[in-house]
């Protein structure tokens with residue numbers, strides 16, 4: 001059976017905490033280790049923070065779509081924004097690459113998401129937005 005949640009929330013950085021809590025609640029009966037749960041919550045925070053900080057330049061009136069799907073022990077997390085988009089996705093995925101290095105960004109978000117996922121897809125178009133799809137198998 002496919003189990004899923006789809007939600008849309010406004011691009012307020014406080015909603016990162018909400019989304020982390022949501023994914024943890026969604027997986028409550030899955031018997032995950034603390035480590036697995038922390039990896040999943042980290043993927044969620046990094047992707048949603050990017051949507052808000054980079055995609056929407058912190059305009060909290062904009063909207064983020066967040067989907068959690070569990071089917072055949074494969075967890076899929078989808079974070080989508082209709083923001084500025086990414087000019088060069090391959091470059092954005094490189095460790096330490098950030099367009100906001102002058103602030104507190106380390107340029108490691110995609111790298112961390114990649115490490116904690118089994119598969120990470122990034123679809124983006126300049127001026128249209130970005131969709132991040134992370135897949136992780138759970139036992």
Ligand SMILES: Nc1ncnc2c1ncn2[C@@H]1O[C@H](COP(=O)(O)OP(=O)(O)O)[C@@H](O)[C@H]1O
Nearest residue numbers: 050051054055092098099105106107109110130
């Ligand atoms: N949702 C997004 N919309 C627009 N640009 C993005 C988005 N997510 C990531 N990026 C771009 O990819 C770069 C790398 O992201 P990331 O690895 O998370 O590093 P950081 O967030 O620390 O800059 C960002 O600096 C930004 O230029």
Ligand SMILES: [Mg+2]
Nearest residue numbers: 046050109110
């Ligand atoms: Mg980031």
